[in-house]
Amino acid sequence: MSLRHRRLPLTRHGGRAVVALLTASLALTGPAGATPRGDGDGALKARLRELVERPDGPPGAIAVLRDGDRVRVVRAGVAELGTQRQPLATDHMRLASAAKAFSGAVALRLVDCGMLSxxxxxxxxxxxxxxxxxxxxxxxxxxxxxxxxxxxxxxDFVDVIRADPHHVFDSRHLLDFVADEGLEFAPGSRYQYSNSDNIAVALMAEAVTGQRYEDLLASKVYRPLGLRGTSLPEGYRLPEPYLHGYAVEPGAPAEDVTTLFGASGSWASGGVVSTPADFNTFMAAYAGGKLIGDATRRQQRTFIDGASEPAGPGANKAGLAIFKYTTRCGVVYGHTGNTAGYTQLGVGTPDGRRSLTVSVTSQVNQTNTPDLLAHLRAVEEDFVCALLNDRGPHTQGHP
Structure with missing residues (x-):
């Protein structure tokens, strides 16, 4: 989950305060015969390298581009500081608010079969x-x-996290923290990104099926798509191997915040853990593939003004648990996310044939790192252009 951010001095580690941004928060899988093409285009790799070499940049970055059965993996930096290990498409990572697309997928599949409207x-x-x-x-x-x-x-929620970042919440009662509050505006009158929305979506899915949301993810999303490295944990640990996530402050050593927060406090709004490979496979199916029926997809693609958090490449519009990104090279659909240690973009083409994920190992957003976000969005747009027409990176650099 990734709406509101507060810098919280939490613990002492290595002689200085660990400062993190509170957000809410396999072999390469795909079509039969899909084959990774190494590090891909050298110009694209150079663009990722620009990010990781910034003083405020993430220690690692990895992008996966898929066009049918052709898969390209582009990476820069390291999976863990102090090692030479490169980020891999099979490394686990936190999806942050990109997890909202997963709760959207569950709900829309239930709409498809008539269990929800x-x-x-x-x-x-x-x-x-x-x-x-x-x-x-x-x-x-x-x-x-x-x-x-x-x-x-x-x-009250922030106080609990501040006192115990590993606190295990009853995820199905997260809305209790605001149960004494009314609505902030009349329903349907305007757009406002809220982590509460996807908690309620998951609860509605549980109510109509009598099944746990975690089980619905498995039956409606993981198994149909063959996602073997994706899960919704309750605790703070990640399956190995994983991309380490960092809090980066220029002039100071980066702090490893991979396990700083547990996932139960973000649950359906941001708790999903996946791999670049799985995330890419999911986005192809979710953005334009067969995961959702045509009639439901037409409803999903009813767009209004509204940006994902953080904003994705190009001009952003909000659909139903999906965003439309209109770039200089064309339109893709998907979702972003950011949490302590990770920032994500996952998109696919309208026909579901092509998909792209870009994952970096620090938190990037407009509130705390606006210049880095502008750079990241420019790089993301370059990758979208490479996905759509192989024209490669824009040569004018980042804003």
């Missing part, structure tokens, strides 16, 4: 939630027009 309300499916929230629909939750207050910004 986009017009279902919280009052109908989750009547125990506050009466003031009852008119909010699944459609509004998926498009961040619900008006639900963001539990991850609630003072």
């Amino acid at each position: 986009l017009d279902d309300t919280l009052g109908k499916r989750l009547p125990s939630l506050p009466d003031a929230w009852h008119a909010v629909t699944l459609r509004q939750l998926l498009q961040h027009t619900s008006g639900l207050p963001d539990y991850s910004a609630a003072p």
